[in-house]
Amino acid sequence: MSRLPTIDEYPERYRFRFCPRCATPLAIVELHALPRQRCPACGWIHYPQPNIAATVVILHQGGVVLVQRDIEPDRGIWHLPIGHVEYGEDPAEAAAREGEEETGLRLAAPRFLTYTHSPSYGDPLLYYLVFSFVSESIGGTLTGSHEGRNTRVVPLAELPPLKWTSQQAAVAALRAAADDGVP
Ligand SMILES: [Zn+2]
Structure with a gap:
């Protein structure tokens, strides 16, 4: 088991x-x-929690949808749709919500791929728990540019290396499933 951060960490x-x-x-x-x-005085105890996020591989017109990040850190990189899970929200619903918001597509119910638990790039003391899903587009229109965010579709075999650990894991899990004949 890895060592847990102490309070001053x-x-x-x-x-x-x-x-x-x-x-x-x-x-x-x-x-x-x-x-x-x-x-x-009141007995409140501090139990720090990781940030929880959901990401989704969207299969659309023979490829995977990437969006271009429009905020720092990492402005300009291409990534899978990803966002924080709201309190009380199921991670699969968060994945669908973020995927639809960021691409303009409508998505089938996301299927779980894998999860990652790793430090944030922005703050290495802050842990992220990211649930990864795959989903197919079932409607809507892919927005070429939405709220300053660009999108593109890349065949799975030609996907460039993605920066974030969670997204590398999502793509690896999808490729492993594809190798096993699970589309
Ligand atoms: Zn108190």
Whole structure:
């Protein structure tokens, strides 16, 4: 098992000094053999969580849909549609929602491919849990450019190397499934 980050290795956004519920300074206590930040006034305990995201390989007109990133970091790279899973949202629904928003296509119900758990490129202290899916387009119109985002369709065999770990894993899982005869 990999070593867990200690409290002083939490990403900036998780470095709390005061209780977010009652603003009392937090104390450090040991709970189940791990140091935790706990509020001595109301009992709130800080359990940091990874960011959770969903990405989708969209099969469309004989290829895979890539979108061009229009914000930093990594502005300009081509990637699979990806976005954060909203609180209470099923990751498969998040994958469909992000895929449809970013491409203009309508998608069949996404099928699970794999997941990755890895540090963010933007902040290596922040972990991402990314669920990867595959789906077919079933309608809509691929937007050549949408909200400043460009799209293109590339045959799976000619897909360029994708930068993000989650997307490399999604493509590898899809190719493995294709090799096994599962389209
Ligand atoms: Zn409190």
